[in-house]
Amino acid sequence: MELRHLRYYVAVAEECxxxxxxxxxxIAQPPLSQQIKQLEADLGVVLLNRSTRKVELTEAGRRYLDRAKEILASVDAAAQEANRVAVGEVGRVAIGFTGSATYHMLPAIARTLRVELPDIELDLQGEMLTPRQAAALHDGTIDLGFLRPPVHDRLLRYEVVTTEPMIAVIPRAHRLAEEDSIEIADLADEVFVTYAGFSRSVVFEVVVDACQRAGFTPTIRHEVGETATLVSFVAAGLGVALVPQSVQHMQITGAVYVPLHGEVPTVELAMAMRSEPPSPHLERVLTCLREALPQIGAGTLS
Known part of the structure; x- marks a missing residue:
């Protein structure tokens, strides 16, 4: 039995x-009649009662019609789904976000993709430092990463989506908490809370370099792996920190964000992926994000 036999039978049964x-x-009528007879012979069941005036379905024929239509509908649905997958309308994309991007970019990107590509399943993973994202891209844990370049890896490619200044985070009770802006040199005598060092955080290297340019080497008391922990430590009075400006979207009682003036360091945020050609559904996500990211980066996308 072939699918065409089912299609032939459904047509005859519906038209009678x-x-x-x-x-x-x-198709011509004689071959159609022969195909239906062959179907009945294969099944060993009479599906249609024929006379010179009309064609009627037997009880078995009515039941077979219901099942045949269900099968054909399932086959058609499977074909449609396969086509949607092939053109990228359906699929799953895992996206990683570095610490600061977790609190601004992740919610905005999630809202955008949910509206524009509702049939693509998203797996969003926050608080991933750049080295961890690079490893996750290699092993397929994530398909796309928002990380801090540079990434010295020929198997990965990235495109910068925004550049943002660094700002200070200080305890609310600190002597500088009420200032409109400060210079990095004003923090020379403070102890610092930073992201994990030893090449595990691009921001760590930016902070140390910025302090040295300001004439001092920072006294680092605490190294943490997550942005929420870093700001919480500052709020608890355990030190001060320099963070990307987007971190100020995360409000924690006891921590105050203060802009910098003078020589203000900046950090880039990049969209990274494997260098191989993207899947159709990842390509759709990339196209959507390239259009939306200028607004997201400017904080204008609700």
Whole structure:
């Protein structure tokens, strides 16, 4: 039995007329009649009662019609789904976000993709430092990463999506908490809370370099792996910190964000992926994000 036999039978059963069914199927009537007889022979069941005046379904024929239509509908649905997958309308994309991007970019990107690509399943993973994202891209844990370049890896490629200044985070009770802006040199005598060092955080290297340019080497008391922990430590009075400006979207009682003036360091945020050609659904996500990211980066996308 082939699918065409089911399609032939459904047409005859619905029309209850071989001539009309043949016209509907765009085939000649004699071959259609032979195909239905062959189907009945294969099944060992009489599906249709034929007379010179009409064609009627037997009880078995009515039940078989219901099942045949279900099968054909399932086959058609499977074909449609396969086509949607092939053109990228359906799929799953895992996206990683570095610490500061977790609190601004992740919610905005999630909202955008949910509206624009509702049938693509998202797996969003926050608080991933750049080295961890690079490893996750390699092993396929994530398909796309928002990280801090540079990434010295020929198997990965990235495109910068925004550049933002660094700002200070200080305890609310600190002597500088009420200032409109400060210079990095004003923090020379403070102890610092930073992201993990030893090449595990691009921001760590930016902070140390900025302090040295300001004439001092920072006294680092605490190294943490997550932005929420870093700001919480500052709020608890355990030190001060320099963070990307987007971190100020995360409000923690006891911590105050203060802009910098003078020589203000900046950090880039990049969209990274494997250097191989993207899957169709990842390509759709990339196209959507390239259009939306200028607004997201400017904080104008609700």
């Amino acid at each position: 007329h071989f001539g009309r069914a043949a016209q509907r199927l765009h």
